[in-house]
Amino acid sequence: MVNPADDPSARVESGEEGEEIQTDPFPHGADMPPEEFRLQGHEVVDWIAEYFRAVEDTPVLAQVQPGEIREGIPARAPERGEPMGEILQGFRTSIMPGITHWNHPGFLAYFGISGSGPGVLGEMLSAALNVNAMLWRTSPAATELEEVVAGWVRDLLGLPETMFGIIQDTASNSSLVALAAARHRAYPQVRKAGLFGLPPGRIYASEEAHSSIEKAGIALGLGQEGVRRIPVDGAFRLDVGALESALQEDRSQGIRPVALVATLGTTSTTSCDPVEAMARIASETGTWLHVDAAYGGAGAVLPELQSYFRGWEAADSVVFNPHKWLFTPVDCSLLFTRHRQLLQDTFSLVPEYLRTEEADRTTQLMDYGLALGRRFRALKLWFVLRYFGSEGIRRRIRHHIALANHFARRLEEAPRWRVMAPVPFSTVVFRFVPAGLEEVELDRLNQAILDGVNARGRVFLSHTSLEGRLCLRVAVGNLRTHAGTLENCWTDLQEVALGLLGEWD
């Protein structure tokens, strides 16, 4: 059986002549016929709705061995088209077993994310429209909606109106783009002449800053050594005194500061760097301040968390990921900057075929990053913002924080468990610390607890290393996570830890 679009008998049945077929092999269009799309589309939506309803009954982690999924898929693409029913069946039987369920309520690893209902519907529509929003002309609505929703999110986070926002795919690329603009400001000649012969430059970020900052250093030709890691204090926040000393030392050696990076919500513990003090240093030294609030930025929607964000309004650029803790399907990262023109000067390069007469009156999204083509990501974000509303978003973020804090209190009250870092948002870092074991043994024990809990399938936790010690993390961020999920998590941790302790003894 082949698919209806390629089925010659379907053409005969519809009364087509042989000659016609030769002159126009696809008289009804070469794509899937609309009626078939409607039928299969309903199937897919039904499947998604059922998936959302029942995902909790599935183990969070895929239960497959490396290579298993690949072996179940033919090594060569089919010569003849296949019917959609068979393709969907293949999806269920060959692909689904290899899926780790980020939409599972028990997904508490890394940072929780949500393929929310409104976000998925927005994503479906943007896939259907398939516009490429590189120029205003190539889809005015995609460009203008992106401008509008960037403003909505900027206001929701309390960032100044003077900030221009643009959607990128990931925080890694948003930071790269922001730091490229910072480098352009520090070395305007690089755009034309490259780095050759220039004094070295440096980016300053804490030891806890995300690896994407160091990757940006690699991509921008500053190198990994061009990102100086600044020590942190006891609460894993950048040490301002150490930053000042590093800047002074580097300046005396002719090293030019390119940017300071403050993280609000570090990947490991969600600590918040002292952004106000860093903004002062940035202003005194004329250095660009970039804020990585990829996860933590969502906390800025709450008035009670404003103290963590004080000073970020002075940043030159801020990255925040709606695809992390703002319920928008991957990928969607927002980059805000006070230097729209500079960002454009950094990246804009317009070949003849992309020139339009309205360019000076409209925004050309291709001018603010490396990619020319870009997806219509604003649509799903618009759906999410409208469906939940600012008030609904605040309630959900607050609920996640409450769940995490309740879990942290439970750990603190239990014997042998220790919370290893403050909990500003919805992530708890902890460790099982029974008396009488050496640090290396505690590391092995905690690794075994992590493996044991994850093998049970009800929750998925990840780990981090703090001061060389292996710690476990619970990060609440998925819209389906509820109090019962954390009850299960606690039961599994206790049972696995106490069981292992018996063996350890």
Ligand SMILES: Cc1ncc(COP(=O)(O)O)c(C=O)c1O
């Ligand atoms: C603080 C921080 N910045 C940046 C990133 C990178 O995010 P993305 O996957 O969008 O590149 C992460 C990822 O978890 C992060 O925690």
